[in-house]
Amino acid sequence: xxxxxGYFVSFEGGDGVGKTTHVRLxxxxxxxxxxxxxxxxxxxxxxxxxxELRRLVMHGDDMDARSEALLYAADRAHHVATVVxxxxxxxAVVLTDRYLDSSVAYQAGGRELSEExxxxxxxxxxRDLLPDVTVLLDLDPVVGAARLSGEPDRLERAxxxxxxxxxxxxxxxxxxxxxxxxxxxxxxxxxxxxxxxRVDVAARLDLTPALVDPVDVSSLVEPVETRWRLxxxxxxxxxx
Ligand code: TYD
Numbered sequence: 001x002x003x004x005x006g007y008f009v010s011f012e013g014g015d016g017v018g019k020t021t022h023v024r025l026x027x028x029x030x031x032x033x034x035x036x037x038x039x040x041x042x043x044x045x046x047x048x049x050x051x052e053l054r055r056l057v058m059h060g061d062d063m064d065a066r067s068e069a070l071l072y073a074a075d076r077a078h079h080v081a082t083v084v085x086x087x088x089x090x091x092a093v094v095l096t097d098r099y100l101d102s103s104v105a106y107q108a109g110g111r112e113l114s115e116e117x118x119x120x121x122x123x124x125x126x127r128d129l130l131p132d133v134t135v136l137l138d139l140d141p142v143v144g145a146a147r148l149s150g151e152p153d154r155l156e157r158a159x160x161x162x163x164x165x166x167x168x169x170x171x172x173x174x175x176x177x178x179x180x181x182x183x184x185x186x187x188x189x190x191x192x193x194x195x196x197x198r199v200d201v202a203a204r205l206d207l208t209p210a211l212v213d214p215v216d217v218s219s220l221v222e223p224v225e226t227r228w229r230l231x232x233x234x235x236x237x238x239x240x
Pocket of ligand 1: 015016072099100102103104107153155
């Protein structure tokens, strides 16, 4: 884990696995139990510039695989420089809906560029920022596709074989680096998936239950409020 005061957690998985819902639910819970600032963001499109890139890459003209990889990398570079890194440095917990592993899974696994090159491009774009924890919500892409509604975007239209390779790439990366990744079966009911996500993320972040102020006498008459402690003190906590 890095030594910055904050934490960085990414969510990955195919289309329709429920990442957006689970990122939001985990963010609300982490804020409630730790009192920390929690920043929930996403790629592509976590910044105003990123929203324009998102429109171009997902809904624009067809493009070759390298152009696509560069647009996602440009979005990521700007997102990290302006949102993610400043938040981690001020002690926030940053949760992102997709990060660099999506590029490796979609542009390398799916579009069949080299995994090493696509990963190196993202590491260059982000000055080597890797998440403390990456949650893979794993689901058969056929089941994920059936959960989607509305007009499919360029990536969703890429076909079953493409999405099968994408899933395989995520699973292979997770198996190769179990210290960073947790894999959660996203075919279970929503509440069960979220419960598993909380347990796994809390364990990885060394989140331990702790009383807010064990010597505060008011806690003897008021209901005892339980807070959870994160291993790394945020600036904000130091000032309290
Ligand atoms: P997402 O925001 O999950 O889509 P939606 O809002 O429709 O749920 O992801 C956008 C699409 O971009 C998704 O199909 C995956 C793809 N993608 C890549 O191909 N490479 C990347 O680096 C990223 C971040 C996303």
